[in-house]
Amino acid sequence: MNWISTFLKSSIGKKLLMGLTGLFLCTFLIVHLSGNLQLLKHDGGLAFNTYAVFMTTNPLIKFVSYGLYAIILFHAFWGLYLVMENKKARPVQYASYNGNANSNWSSRWMGVLGTIILAFLILHMWNFWAQYKFGTTPYTQYERNLATGKVTFSPFTGEIAGKMEKFVDTERNVEITQVKDLYAIVADGFKAWWLVIIYVISMAALSFHLVHGFSSAFQTLGVNHKKYNALIKNIGVWLFGIIIPILFAIMPIYFLLLN
Amino acid sequence: MSNILDSKIPEGNLNEKWTKYKSSVHLVNPANKRSLEIIVVGSGLAGSAAAASLAEMGYKVKCFCFQDSPRRAHSIAAQGGINAAKNYQNDGDSTYRLFYDTIKGGDYRAREGNVHRLAEVSSSIIDQCVAQGVPFAREYGGLLSNRSFGGTQVQRTFYAAGQTGQQLLLGAYSALERQVGMGQVKMYSRHEMLDVVTIDGKARGIIARDLVTGQLERHFGHAVLLCSGGYGNVFYLSTNAMGSNVTAAWKAHKRGAYMANPCYTQIHPTCIPRSGDHQSKLTLMSESLRNDGRIWVPAKKEDAEALRNGTLRPTQIKEEDRDYYLERRYPAFGNLVPRDVASRAAKERCDAGFGVNSTGEAVYLDFFYNMTEKYGRTEATKKGIENPTAPQLKEFGAGVIKEKYGNLFDMYKQITGVDPYEEPMQIYPAVHYTMGGLWVDYNLMTTVPGLYALGEANFSDHGANRLGASALMQGLADGYFVIPYTIGDYLADEIRTKAISTDHPAFAATEKEVEDKIQKLLNIKGTKSVDHYHKRLGKIMWDECGMARNTEGLKSAIASIQQIKTEFWSNVRVPGEANEFNQELEKAGRVADFIELGELMCKDALERNESCGGHFREEYQTDEGEALRDDVNFAFVSAWENQEDGWKLHKEELKFENIKIAARSYK
Amino acid sequence: MKINLKVWRQKNNKAKGELKDYKVDHVSPDMSFLEMFDVLNEDLITKGDDPIAFDHDCREGICGSCSMHINGRPHGPLAGVTTCQLHMRSFKDGDTIVVEPWRAGAFPVNKDLSVDRSAFDRIIAAGGFISVNTGNAQDANNLPIGKEAADEAFMSAACIGCGACVAACKNASAMLFVSAKVSQLSLLPQGQPEAKMRVMAMVNQMDAEGFGSCTNTGACSAECPKGIDLSNIARMNREFFSANLTGK
Incomplete structure (x- = not known):
């Protein structure tokens, strides 16, 4: 299997790893967004909290998530390594360099944009993942009226095994969910305006990173054809550069305004 | 010494000369080829093609170019196309027609034997180039496209948009680099040949200057091939590249190679x-x-x-x-x-x-x-x-x-x-192009044994005027298909010659001469730049030895050029040192040679009392102002020998056995 | 016109360089950029200074010798031209122009604005050819090649090897140059037999020369005087993958 290591040590092999991991992370963004969009549901966080429990307990998801962490770290540090390698290729810098004349700003600042995103991820994990896993997360009891579908909720102070218990109170005809309330942490966290600003800025960085990154990954994979280039470019710009970052950015703003 | 100008055209029917020659020429066996070293100066179409082909045959080749890469040689700038007698268009083309058109276009001042060989091998050039991956223009059916060029009546010109020279050169360059990669050719870029080393009358090597470090180097070769292009820059302004120069050819001339027809210059109207x-x-x-x-x-x-x-x-x-x-x-x-x-x-x-x-x-x-x-x-x-x-x-x-x-x-x-x-x-x-150049025989060997000239550097195929799309053909023909055969004729007798050490006194003496000349240039420390003299020379050449020449003008030009020569050697300013990257020093050496060449061109033009092709003498024209050729007195090649006290003219008679000479008229 | 220049001066590869100021008066808008340098050099020589070294030869945009980085861009402000094709009418009276050599570890400076681009030759020597000895070729028309493929191969083959792609790229990557040659030969049937060996050998040599890797900024193609397309790079990536996955 010597050829694999030789291949991956070549400049094209190195960037192939960036492209493949980048595209994988793009698909993760879609999953992450679709889950998080449940924050915007007017149910006091029932759907979101249920989703959070599913994502943290399902063995398959857990397995995938460790892979995800590894890939995020790999993508970030491999990228930084390549940036440094590439810097070495030009030991003496230009006194005058007009990059804007020949390329997009974002394509030349992928390393910086990526570093911002990495810093954001650390903050983001600290804010929510660490709090949820290691912090003192409150529990909430949701009661959903099975006849009307109306949901009410109140703090839950009792003890349950695990993160969630779900049962039906046939007498009152309600479905009761007692669950670890990540939603509350989110709602509480985004009361801080400065955190919201950091999140919004980070989403802007993500946007620029993906405007270049998405289509760049296809080019790296060798996918470049007149018929499909516009499609790839448009998905990169509209879906990953505009829609996804905006939807992500809406969440902190939503909670800030909610307060 | 008239026997020196033996063109060595094989006997026999025109159609069979080359075929017979190929089957009877001396061969060098593969084991011996490995111990024979060949120096190629220049990396244009002729040089790259020759270096690659000879290396493929097993010879050890050293190739030199003054540019930073062999791919930059000026062949790259040719636009139009390359002729070949393929008759793909079914319009009646043939080897004979291409031969005939070339002789006629050259105003009956080229050698029949050489030109016919050129027409014969033209077809193989296209095959070779296509096999190398040269992207010629094609028809929708996938076959090669042709156009007519330069007023010919058949469509025999192959082309790659307006960049045919570039594509052909890159093809030859890639073949050359392949041999470099295999270790068969050692490439010396940014090296300028500054003299030929002769030992016992034979060319045995060169002195070259590394243009980056300024160091002089000695290189041995059993044979030396000059593929150094034309000398149009003697006019200062020309369509040639800035670096195109006569130095390699001129140094050869100073060492005994005759210069043929130097006054034939092609001037492009547009x-x-x-x-x-x-x-x-x-x-x-x-x-x-x-x-x-x-x-x-x-x-x-x-x-x-x-x-x-x-x-x-x-x-x-x-x-x-x-x-x-x-x-x-x-x-x-x-x-x-x-x-x-x-x-x-x-x-x-x-x-x-x-x-x-x-x-x-x-x-x-x-x-x-x-x-x-x-x-x-x-x-x-x-x-x-x-x-x-x-x-x-x-x-x-x-x-x-x-x-x-x-x-x-x-x-x-x-x-x-x-x-x-x-x-x-x-x-x-x-x-635009110079038809004149070093005199060569059928083997492309100059009057110095072991010293060859290929491509625009020689004089042999275009007579007094070159047809459009024929320069590329000649360069590649010489490099790919002529020299690989003809060099064997000489090297077969050299297999016992061991590589001569570059410590040989002849190398030391020649290097010393080169070094002295460089020091002399640097030590003048005058007031005028090299370009100043080059511009003056160019103006005289253009005015008096350009599109139209006359006795009076040529005589005054010779006097003026001699004056420029004196002034140049007493008042030129060459800044910098010998042992560094010094572009002014490079130019100075080249202009010094152009000045001498200019004088010879005028002398040749003065001697040729007729008008033919690229040489128009105002005294020799019809009442309507058309060129008046003199086939009785001037159907010869002028070959000039450099001597201590000037130049001596030798004449090679041109015999036309297969073509009837006629006047050109365009009324 | 009067032009102010800031030109990189460096005596040789070992020396330290710096930007120096020069003034050129009497600049005609009809002059080419290099002719403006000729005038300046003529002036420097008469004054007893060392003229500025720069590479140039054909001065018609095809040999690929000229290589000036002008006001932050290879070959200056115009698209699709080399330095020698740039004329002073593209500048204004009184402009200050910064002129530097190509900057790349793989292109060491010889002197002033002249750099050593022999790395490109070594990449071609590694595999940028079709292995066919002189005299072995079949008749040219025995191998029909569709016009589209031939034209596309020609577009790739139009590269002049000037190195503007490396100069423009923030990573000093040579991918556009290498991929243009790989593309030309892989688009043609003649190039197929050794296609896999070729791309591997050329990429390995490119890496060994110390060029950076490609991050698809597109600067190379935008600055290429011959408009070599980015699709060449994608094609080389494909060729390289398939060569690695299925080659020996």
Whole structure:
């Protein structure tokens, strides 16, 4: 299997790893967004909290998530390594360099944009993942009226095994969910305006990173054809550069305004 | 010593000479090839092709070029195409026809044997290039496309857009680099050959200067091949690359190689005129433009004056005030007369005071008539417009012109800042190619044993005038298909010659001479730059030994050039040191050689009392101003031997056994 | 016109360089950029100074010698031209122009504005050819090649090897140059037999020369005087993957 290591040590092999991991992370963004969009549901966080429990307990998801962490770290540090390698290729810098004349700003600042995103991820994990896993997360009891579908909720102070218990109170005809309330942490966290600003800025960085990154990954994979280039470019710009970052950015703003 | 000028053309029928030669020439067995070293100077079509082919055969090759990469040789700039007698178009082409056209085009001043061989191998060149991956233009069916070029009656020119020279050179370059990668060729880029080393009368190596470090190097070779191109830059302004020079050939000449027909210079009629004294180089506009452009100057001197002052625009001059002088003088061929005729006619008008730009050296090439009347009207008819307006005609016609010549029009605008769709182009003739060069025999060997000259550096195939699309053919023929055979004839006798150490006294002595010359140049520390002398030389050459020559002018030119030589060697300023990257020093050495060559060119032109091809002597013309060739007295090659006290002329008689000599007429 | 220049001066590869100021008066808008340098050099020589070294040869945009980084861009402000095709009418009276050599570890400076681009030659020597000895070829028309493929191969083959792609790229990557040659030969049937060996050898040599890797900024193609397309790089990536996955 010597050829694999030789291949991956070549400049094209190195960037192939960036492209493949980048595209994988793009698909993760879609999953992450679709889950998080449940924050915007007017149910006091029932759907979101249920989703959070599913994502943290399902063995398959857990397995995938460790892979995800590894890939995020790999993508970030491999990228930084390549940036440094590439810097070495030009030991003496230009006194005058007009990059804007020949390329997009974002394509030349992928390393910086990526570093911002990495810093954001650390903050983001600290804010929510660490709090949820290691912090003192409150529990909430949701009661959903099975006849009307109306949901009410109140703090839950009792003890349950695990993160969630779900049962039906046939007498009152309600479905009761007692669950670890990540939603509350989110709602509480985004009361801080400065955190919201950091999140919004980070989403802007993500946007620029993906405007270049998405289509760049296809080019790296060798996918470049007149018929499909516009499609790839448009998905990169509209879906990953505009829609996804905006939807992500809406969440902190939503909670800030909610307060 | 007339036996020295034995052209060694094989006996026998013209058709069989080369075939017979190939089957009877001495061969070198593969084991011996490995111990034979060959030096190739120059990496253009001839040099790259020769170096690659010889290395493939097993010889040890060293290849030198002064550019930073072999791919930059000036062959790369050839636009038009390459001729080959393939007859793919079923239009009656044949080896004989290509041979005939080349001899006739050369105004009957080339050797039959060499030219026929060139026509014979032309076909293999195309095969070889296609196999190398040269992307020639093709038809939709996948077969090669041809066009007619330079007024020939058959379509035999293969091309790759307007960049044929580039594609052919890159093909030869890749073959060369392949051998470099295999270790069969050692490439020396940024190295300039500064002398030939001869031992016992045979060429045994060269002295080269590493242009980056300035160090002189000695290199041994059992044979030395000069593929160093032409010397058009003796005129200072030409379409040649800035670095193109005669130095390698001239050093060979100083070491005993004869210089043949140095006065035959091809001048191309459609170049962009110079815009002022700062001009460093001229740019060719494809000859195809003459198919649709009409050439004129104002009929009134005051209009020409106003154009030169910039107070009048050409479009303001009325039709009746224009002089379409080619159509007037040559009603049958009009604007399509051959290169030399068109060039001289432009010079005649400008000399008479009708030049149209600030330098007074430009005529108009006007597309307006054909754009509107020829193409505009046809397009309007196609669109069903019966009475098109003038703007409509122009719009439709401009579309057609754009399709045909778009890139040329863009290039013109880029260089001059004038939009040729709105105003006529300005053109003027410029030096383009030199048919003369080192005298070689059928084997391409010069008068120095073991010293060869290939491509534009030799004189052999184009006579007094070269046909369009034949330069590329000759360079590649010499490199790919001639020298690999003919060199065996010499090297077969050299297999017992062991590599000679570069400590040999001949190497030391030659290196010392080179070094002394460099020091001499550096130590003059005068007041004028190298370019100053080069420009003066160029002006004299252009005025007196250019499109038209006469006894008086040539005599005064020789005197002026001798004067320049004296001044150069007493007052030139070459800054910097010998042992460093020093571009002025490079130029100084080249210009010193150009000055000497210039004198010989004038001497050769003076000696040749006739007009033929690229050599027009004003004394020898018909009443209508046409060239008057003298086949009785001048059907020979002039080969000049360098001697202590000047040059000695040797003559090689040209025998035409297969072609009947006739006069050229374009009336 | 009067022009102010800031030009990189460096005596040789070992020496330290710096930007130096020069003034050129009497610049005509019709001059080419290099002719403006000729005038300046003439002036420097008469004054007894060392003229500025720069590479140039054909001065018509095809040999690929000229290589000036002008006001932050290879070959200056115009698209689709080399330095020698740039004319002073593209500048204004009184402009200050910064002129530097190509900057790349793989292109060491010889002197002033002249750099050593022999890395490109070594990449071609590694595999940028079709292995066919002189004299072995079949008749040229025995191998039909579709016009589209031939034209596309020609577009790739139009590369002049000037190195503007490396100069423009923020990573000093040579991918456009290498991929243009790989593309030309892989688009043609003649190039197929050794296609896999070729791309591997050329990429390995490119890496060994110390060029950076490609991050698809597109600067190379935008600055290429011959407009070599980015699709060449994608094609080389494909060729490289398939060569690695399925080659020996």
